[in-house]
Amino acid sequence: MNMRKLSVVLLALILVGASVFAAGKTEQAATGPVTIKVANYALLESGYEPFWKQVKTDFEAANPDITIEWVTAPYGEIVNQVVNMAGGGNKVDAIFGEIDWVPGLVDAGLAAPVRDILSPAFVDDFYPDVLKSFEVDGKPYGIPLYVSPYVLYYNKNLFKQAGLDPNKPPKTYNEMLSYAEKLSKLKDANGNKVYAFGQTTASVPVSGASLTAMVFNFGGQVLDAQGKLSVDNQGFKDAFAMVKQLDEKGYNPQNAKLKDLRNLFALGQLAMYYDQSWGFNGVKSINADAVNFTASAEPLVGGSGSGQSLLQAHCFILVDNGAARRAALDKFVEFVISEKTLSSYLRDLTPAYPAKKSMASMESVVNNGILKGASPAAGRVQVQPFIPRISDLNLELCALAQAVTVGKQDLNSAIEKFKSTASVKISQ
Template sequence: MKKIVVFLLVLAMVSASVFAAGKTEVAPSGPVTLKVANYALLEGGYEPFWKQVKVDFEAANPDITIEWVTAPYGEIVNQVVNMAGGGNKVDVIFGEIDWVPGLVDAGLAAPVRDILPAAFVDDFYPDVLKSFEVGGKPYGIPLYVSPYVLYYNKNLFTQAGLDANKPPKTYDEMLSYAQKLSLLKDAKGNKVYAFGQTTASVPVSGASLTAMVFNFGGQVLDAQGKLAVDNQGFKDAFTMVQKLDQLGYNPQNAKLKDLRNLFALGQLAMYYDQSWGFNGVKSINPDAINFTASAEPLKGGSGAGASLLQAHCFILVDNGDARKAALSKFVEFVISEQTLSTYLRDLTPAYPAKKSMATMESVVNNGILKGASAAAGRVQVQSFIPRISDLNLELCSLAQAVTVGKMDVAASIEKFKNTASVKISK
């Protein structure tokens, strides 16, 4: 048996070497302009980083020019698709993992192994890379990964008589904490909300609700991408959404940016966010770094507190050999310890997606990330479907039905099943 295992390992290594050797690297011949679609250029907290990336990359690669293509977060994908329809394709899109299937379906995204060197791609954690697969091939490459984590205000915990070093681990514990936290007022006499879960009608809220379903051990889609919500965990999650609303603990119909604002101003004690969401909090109130702590996602029902993998990524476009070679240089430049070290330390708390970056000082010693470190090992991948954004919006409608609409949870789920099935099958 040992000989067989050794033989298979050697065979795999030889095959990989042959594949790598067979892939011809094409150097850019003459000046090349890369069109990089990036909504973050319009967001104050991120703009300086990306502008510096352009300066540093162009200095190191004088024959390659970066041309930014910008639009607000909610409009950038449509901008890219519309440009392509007019024969003006970008080379790469900085976006989120949920964007991948739609761009593959639109015929824009290219398999990352068609553009990037094998050695670079193979440095990414296999399970993370697998989460970008469509038809067995990864169509996105992550800059870093970010599970949903529980952020909490240590000062408010102390004011409520709670131990700021012992955040809740289950939903039942959270509710007992929330009972005390909800009695607090801020310095101006404003209500303090105990717990924030985004339910507004934007796709990212649907992704956050999916993460909550995973907390309870439920699922939304099966492995084939078919709707699969007839499970206790799904029902338990939306029952909890309704309970949080009924008790007045959760700001109604809030976007993530609304929750970040309330948290930054000391009017929200706990809330779910992607780990990189802290940048939004800090941009509102720099002092938030002194009262913010993170914890693992809560365990609910029979669930183990699993969370949804989220990642900012590059989605690559094939625009011919010269631009592909330049694009490979750009991606490798950005997704490196040298480029991302200060970014992950100062702007976006998140976890490296590459094995070689696992011990980065900016991550290992990040006080904001420390409390939620176990969350990165309990992420669950949502099946990719082309209309994932439509599904996420339907999840938001379900959450609003049981909160704003005060409808019965079971009846609302039945209505959701009918509507969502039609939407994702188009």
Template sequence: MKKRRLAALALAGLMALTTGCSGGGKTGTGTTGGEPKTEAEAKTETEAKAQDSGSTEPITLKIANYAVLEKGYDEFWKSTKEGFEAKYPNVTIEWVTAPYGEILNQVINMAGGGDRVDCVFSEMIWLPALVDAGLAAPMKDVLDEDFLKDYYPNILEAHKVDGEVYGAPLYVSPSLLFYNKNLFEKAGLDPNKPPKTYEEMLSMAEKLSGLTTDDGNKVYAFGQPTASVIVIGSSIQAFAANFGGYVLDEDGKLNVENEGLKDSLTMLKLLDEKGYNPQNAKPKDLRNLFALGQLAMYYDNSWGFNGAKSINPDVVNFAAAAEPLKGGNGDGASTLQSHCFVAVDNGPERVEAVKNFIQYVVTPEVLNDYIANIAPALPAKDDMKDMEAVKNSPILNGAGNSVEKAEPVLMFPSLSEFNLELCALAQAVTVGGEDVDTALKNFQSTVQPLLP
């Protein structure tokens, strides 16, 4: 598949960096010249801030955000809410929440009942569903022109549906290979030399799979998620890209006959047969096993590191990351993922408030500490290239040039259903025990009606 190279982003991650700071907390009445402000002075200051925001009318902004329910992310979003409301005192943020696997359907179902949110903290791959539901507003109609232009062009290209940009990414990540340095040492392997190819990985996996934890639990050698979750479909596409494989060609046409795709499924089947890969696992399952020392290597986006760290803080002492493995005739390419904001047009005043919220959050001042301490990720905008959090991250430094080889996922209305069928394909050759050719034939007949 034709690759959209992201060299500008990779270069940005290697440039000299300066320290940013976290988003500010909520301000009080404060002091002037050492003297407390009167109630009238404080009221005047609040009204001035509201005037700066473009409106003095009270607005309650409904923002759908699954992350406020997740340990490790909740404090950041609480601080962000407080900081934004202090800057825009006429706006109150109301979180609309649901677990990760339910939030997309909840937002769409709410809209069907006449209750539309104003903004969604979204996975990039949810964009087609939100556009198809009539909820996503074009970013050119929401963000300031200069703010939008500061995004790397190829990043914006990856957030287009039918030629229009609908997502404002906070940051991006390819799929990375996380590995446990302690388990490598225990197996007699060099902890500073992770595998670069699948052949090397299999050789190491043979030694790693013979280990047990101190309390006698099995150690899995390698983790690639295959459970039926929308985002895992993109992870399976990334796995195929490692081998030079693809499911949709550069014209968006289904092609299941390419050797890279077949090689990737053959490898997935082998990993299952050898017991190296936990069956039918979700990313959170692999993060849990990795955090507990029961998984030696696994694929995840960079921000998945926070999930493992929230389970076991000691993971910072044994975890490292490396570029995706090369398989067959492939060069270790991956797919690009992001967390992004999606705006919903509920009228000019609310769109203005959404714009202010997005342009408040997606800044070095707010995101530097988040990327440094919560969710490692690579910047999506030029003004974020100088963040200390990127240069000093051992996780991001291990990414090498994998961002240059990251391929955006093709966006189309039925992408969610298509990704779930990719998960079913992976399960067919693993837990289902089907041969690769038979599984691909069944997959082809199932997904053809889903394609544009």
């Protein structure tokens, strides 16, 4: 089966289900010039800034009565800025962000159900299981531009230097450890240490999401279907035992953020690491030659797991600011999440999988060399139940990882402390 057919079949198997049609809007939008405010941290990141500036230019040219006003702040500060603005009566209309931001913004009373703002025909083109992953109380509160599992990126040149076949990445954690033993003996051109395997453990929510994905790799869970803490399972313990082992062997950079891992990988100082598929843009912005040595692979299989991973997405989270701005926002979202707008973006900047059925066979996705090795992983994504305090839970997962690595704590004792602390945090 060729790559185009494979990707279409995978996405169909993963995500196709039944959709329901929302009732039409009863409130009519006012006519005349409208300004909508879009919070977007990516305007401050060099790899993404040209794309989003072009989006504004092209959208306003096609819709002369609508003006886009960007609201910017660094990645780690944009949500607080949106919340603080709302507290002063100045609400944005949309936030470009990550799926994990949804429950907090719903809890803050800012996010609106997407079917209250977007047209039924547009929403019903999204894979039902993807929409379901955005649900709070049965309604989706975010609309994805694209989706991804966590994927394994690896450096083909370092594999060759270590005597490993660059076309045969590891499939299991045990295989990875045998590869890592050889890779960890390498030095870069300047004599710097080469880390064998990167798993982010820094104190930021996205690191907790990545650790959750690792728990899924081992067949474990963090929350049950009702959103209650559920870590008394072997997969959870095995995942953090692996984090501890990677640290003890010196394979994993301690307390690293994803951007730190991307930097090391781009410079040839990291052989393998877990990242969202779009993390490659950060790698490429540091070293353009990364296109030539980067390959992707499926998440590793550990314990009794099957290599499942956590669904990740960049999305728009929408705010209801009345009929006129709703109508303008509907046009903007449909303009951005289209094959015409996203084709070059997914080809040149952000390798990822489309979330819409009509975009499944996009040439820029099907023939993307960076996505190729990880494509089957899209069929093993697992949805993490939404809870309002998901960011707090993710930070506690990071604290657990740091306790068994930097803190050198006993694994069982550290997990017991995590259970006590995390239970309190997510119940507040």
